[in-house]
Amino acid sequence: MVKFATGKMIRLSTFILTLLIANSAYAQRAVATLDRSTVAVGEGVGFSIACENFQPSRLPSLPSISGLQISNSGSGRSFQLGGGQQISTLTYNFLLTANKIGTFVIPGISIRSNSGVFKTQSLKLRVVASDSSDNKSQISDYAFIRLIPIKDEAYVGESIPIEIQLFLQNGQFNMPELSAEGFNLTEYPEPRSSRAQKGNTIYQVRTFQTAATPVKSGNLKIGPVKMDVVLKIRQNQRRRSPFSDPFDGLLTRYQDVPVKIEAKAQNITVKPLPTNGRPDNFNGAVGQFSITAKASPLEVNVGDPVTINIEMSGQGTIESLSLPNLEWRGFKSYEPSVLSKKTDPLGINGIKVFEQVIIPEKETIKEVPRIEIAYFDPKAESYKILSQGPFALKVKPSTKSNLISTTSLPENDSSDLEDEKLKQSEIIWIKYEIGPLGQATPFVTHPTFWLLQSIPLLFFVGSLIWRRKKNALADNPKLRRQMQVERNTRQSIKKLINLAEKNKTLEFHKELAVVLREQIGLKLDIPAEGITGDSINESIAKSNIKPKALDKLYMLFNNCDAASYAASHSTADLRKCLIDLKEVIDELK
Amino acid sequence: MINYALIVLIFSLSETTALHANSIKFKNANELFDSKNYTEAIQNYNDLSTNGVSVNLLFNLGNSYYKAGEVGKALSSYQKALKLAPRNPDLIKNFNFVQKQVPTPPIPITLSQKLIRKLSIDEWIFITAFLSSLFFILMGIKQFYPSHIKNRFWMKISGAIAFIFLLFSLYSLSDYYDDKRAFVTKDIVVHTGPVEQSPESFMAKDGMELFVLGHNGNFINVKSSFGTVGWIDTDAVAFILP
Numbered sequence: 001m002v003k004f005a006t007g008k009m010i011r012l013s014t015f016i017l018t019l020l021i022a023n024s025a026y027a028q029r030a031v032a033t034l035d036r037s038t039v040a041v042g043e044g045v046g047f048s049i050a051c052e053n054f055q056p057s058r059l060p061s062l063p064s065i066s067g068l069q070i071s072n073s074g075s076g077r078s079f080q081l082g083g084g085q086q087i088s089t090l091t092y093n094f095l096l097t098a099n100k101i102g103t104f105v106i107p108g109i110s111i112r113s114n115s116g117v118f119k120t121q122s123l124k125l126r127v128v129a130s131d132s133s134d135n136k137s138q139i140s141d142y143a144f145i146r147l148i149p150i151k152d153e154a155y156v157g158e159s160i161p162i163e164i165q166l167f168l169q170n171g172q173f174n175m176p177e178l179s180a181e182g183f184n185l186t187e188y189p190e191p192r193s194s195r196a197q198k199g200n201t202i203y204q205v206r207t208f209q210t211a212a213t214p215v216k217s218g219n220l221k222i223g224p225v226k227m228d229v230v231l232k233i234r235q236n237q238r239r240r241s242p243f244s245d246p247f248d249g250l251l252t253r254y255q256d257v258p259v260k261i262e263a264k265a266q267n268i269t270v271k272p273l274p275t276n277g278r279p280d281n282f283n284g285a286v287g288q289f290s291i292t293a294k295a296s297p298l299e300v301n302v303g304d305p306v307t308i309n310i311e312m313s314g315q316g317t318i319e320s321l322s323l324p325n326l327e328w329r330g331f332k333s334y335e336p337s338v339l340s341k342k343t344d345p346l347g348i349n350g351i352k353v354f355e356q357v358i359i360p361e362k363e364t365i366k367e368v369p370r371i372e373i374a375y376f377d378p379k380a381e382s383y384k385i386l387s388q389g390p391f392a393l394k395v396k397p398s399t400k401s402n403l404i405s406t407t408s409l410p411e412n413d414s415s416d417l418e419d420e421k422l423k424q425s426e427i428i429w430i431k432y433e434i435g436p437l438g439q440a441t442p443f444v445t446h447p448t449f450w451l452l453q454s455i456p457l458l459f460f461v462g463s464l465i466w467r468r469k470k471n472a473l474a475d476n477p478k479l480r481r482q483m484q485v486e487r488n489t490r491q492s493i494k495k496l497i498n499l500a501e502k503n504k505t506l507e508f509h510k511e512l513a514v515v516l517r518e519q520i521g522l523k524l525d526i527p528a529e530g531i532t533g534d535s536i537n538e539s540i541a542k543s544n545i546k547p548k549a550l551d552k553l554y555m556l557f558n559n560c561d562a563a564s565y566a567a568s569h570s571t572a573d574l575r576k577c578l579i580d581l582k583e584v585i586d587e588l589k
Numbered sequence: 590m591i592n593y594a595l596i597v598l599i600f601s602l603s604e605t606t607a608l609h610a611n612s613i614k615f616k617n618a619n620e621l622f623d624s625k626n627y628t629e630a631i632q633n634y635n636d637l638s639t640n641g642v643s644v645n646l647l648f649n650l651g652n653s654y655y656k657a658g659e660v661g662k663a664l665s666s667y668q669k670a671l672k673l674a675p676r677n678p679d680l681i682k683n684f685n686f687v688q689k690q691v692p693t694p695p696i697p698i699t700l701s702q703k704l705i706r707k708l709s710i711d712e713w714i715f716i717t718a719f720l721s722s723l724f725f726i727l728m729g730i731k732q733f734y735p736s737h738i739k740n741r742f743w744m745k746i747s748g749a750i751a752f753i754f755l756l757f758s759l760y761s762l763s764d765y766y767d768d769k770r771a772f773v774t775k776d777i778v779v780h781t782g783p784v785e786q787s788p789e790s791f792m793a794k795d796g797m798e799l800f801v802l803g804h805n806g807n808f809i810n811v812k813s814s815f816g817t818v819g820w821i822d823t824d825a826v827a828f829i830l831p
Contacts, residue, residue: 437641
């Protein structure tokens with residue numbers, strides 16, 4: 001028992017140790033973030049430094065930056081576990097308030113810890129003039145909107161990140177409606193949330209981002225941006241006085257006020273792409289890109305496919321990237337397959353992968369030619385060419401027909417081969433007989449089909465019923481006898497009527513005796529042969545036959561016996577006998 | 590009795606008249622084709638197809654489309670005809686010939702689809718109907734003469750064969766009504782979304798075969814033989830259901 005407990009303790013300790021080692025192995029880094037990258041003069045913006053998986057040996061501090069007022073706003077700790085990762089984060093928060101317009105660079109901050117020195121990345125904060133329209137209406141105390149294009153000058157096809165900041169005290173909002181004639185806009189990703197202080201008011205800030213790509217040159221306008229907002233305004237705010245209800249404030253009521261807020265349009269100067277130095281194979285890509293390409297296999301037979309995989313990545317309108325025409329001489333090429341992947345929510349950065357299949361048609365081909373893609377770099381303001389290859393290719397003579405198989409055809413190898421032999425140069429001519437014209441619906445949809453198809457089924461079902469009935473009869477001798485007796489009785493009655501009409505008394509009574517014996521034999525479940533009126537006295541008395549019918553039965557038996565000695569009855573007597581017989585049969589049933 | 594005979598006579602006469610009218614229309618369309626008036630020939634063949642279709646009508650329609658430079662519609666007509674007569678050598682040759690004019694490979698088909706398309710849907714159904722009828726008749730006879738049919742092995746085998754053919758027929762029926770393949774009928778941009786303003790996914794050429802993934806309004810979600818997915822206008826494709 002002790003041994004077992006010791007083993008368990010060792011395993012537990014090993015597990016904890018493994019966890020600790022694993023924890024120490026997680027990435028340690030320092031990350032700096034700004035709530036918003038653009039603010040107005042006098043407006044506070046949150047700046048935070050997150051220390052992931054390490055403990056700073058002293059509090060990080062920001063250097064003094066001219067034009068920026070920096071104040072400490074506390075710290076917090078968080079712990080995340082999931083996705084195979086464990087992140088312990090200690091966050092130091094600061095509030096930055098700009099007092100002049102411009103772009104401020106917050107340098108990387110070095111943070112010392114026992115495990116080394118970690119440095120944050122530098123960040124840029126753009127400070128714009130406070131929008132005077134913010135203060136024009138009373139509504140702006142509760143909500144206002146700001147439209148911020150990150151740049152005001154761009155080339156045609158160059159993506160311009162756009163920020164729409166909604167400042168809202170309390171309320172609900174719809175998605176912004178941005179007018180952008182002459183621009184292509186990307187979809188809004190999930191808005192970022194932060195808080196901002198302006199004067200004595202604290203706002204919830206929602207930052208919507210999009211990328212606008214100009215499609216024409218000239219002085220264009222982006223905006224205005226409009227937004228439907230439902231403000232939640234405290235009803236008692238305006239009426240508060242020292243003499244009001246002492247419970248006022250406990251039962252605060254809000255009034256929903258729907259308003260439409262708007263930010264004015266911004267000017268963007270869009271320059272046309274220069275014509276000087278434009279490469280012939282330029283097809284409209286604007287941005288900064290890189291390329292990798294590979295071809296495989298590099299040793300093939302004539303007619304075998306070679307796949308060229310081209311991966312383009314970078315910043316720009318990834319969606320608009322397209323491959324130049326790779327229709328090289330000596331190769332048959334097909335439409336490329338394309339796969340795009342955006343690596344940022346705005347879709348400005350991403351990867352596009354092209355997979356092009358080419359088929360060498362001659363064994364004299366020695367290489368896959370160089371692949372060149374041209375683009376315009378708006379930062380360098382010049383065209384650039386990316387290239388990969390050429391790739392050495394070894395093409396061996398074909399061992400089979402180099403024609404691409406038409407896989408969707410119904411197989412008809414002999415006719416196909418014949419076709420190839422004949423080198424068909426024209427389609428086979430039209431037919432001059434129309435043939436049976438009908439609706440192209442399968443026969444299975446016609447009622448006639450089901451009618452015909454039901455015949456063998458009905459035959460089978462009928463035969464099955466017949467067989468079941470026959471088997472049931474074979475297994476039940478009493479039922480079989482009953483049916484036999486009923487059949488014989490029907491025939492005998494017909495015969496008796498006939499005999500009565502002809503007044504054949506002797507034959508009539510012989511037949512009558514047979515019928516009576518069979519009926520009584522069936523009733524008493526005894527053999528019919530040898531039954532007489534006397535022999536059944538005891539047995540028939542026990543059965544619940546009415547006395548009147550019983551009397552008639554005896555009388556009929558006596559008549560039969562008497563007839564064998566003196567057969568002299570009239571037709572009327574015989575008919576009466578028949579009526580009595582029917583009554584007796586009914587009673588016996 | 591006289592009334593009945595009169596009805597039959599009127600019906601036969603109207604049928605004969607309709608057949609004759611169809612033959613004349615077909616002849617006219619053929620003459621237009623021979624005189625290289627392909628567009629008018631197409632119109633005539635299409636008018637005639639409203640009364641019903643035949644393999645030869647679809648064959649001629651395919652030829653007319655091809656001659657008029659509409660490769661996608663030609664391939665679609667041939668495929669429709671191949672559904673009715675999958676082993677027709679002229680159809681196969683023309684389909685092969687036109688298919689080779691298309692720069693993109695066709696959508697590959699599975700081994701089971703190849704097997705199913707050896708026979709037409711009606712051929713599969715007739716074989717299955719015959720085998721199942723035979724099976725039911727034999728089963729019926731066995732009920733009447735149980736002592737004569739003692740070897741149940743063959744009965745089970747025939748039942749199993751009929752069942753297998755029934756499965757093939759059902760598969761063939763689903764393949765016949767399959768609207769998952771279509772041919773592009775004009776050079777058109779395939780978009781990444783089901784709206785005209787969506788960015789381009791790829792350029793589809795006339796005659797390109799596409800696999801249909803779904804529908805959304807007037808757009809069809811398609812996949813090319815290279816695996817590229819996109820949305821194309823319904824009016825720019827021709828389906829292959831006759």
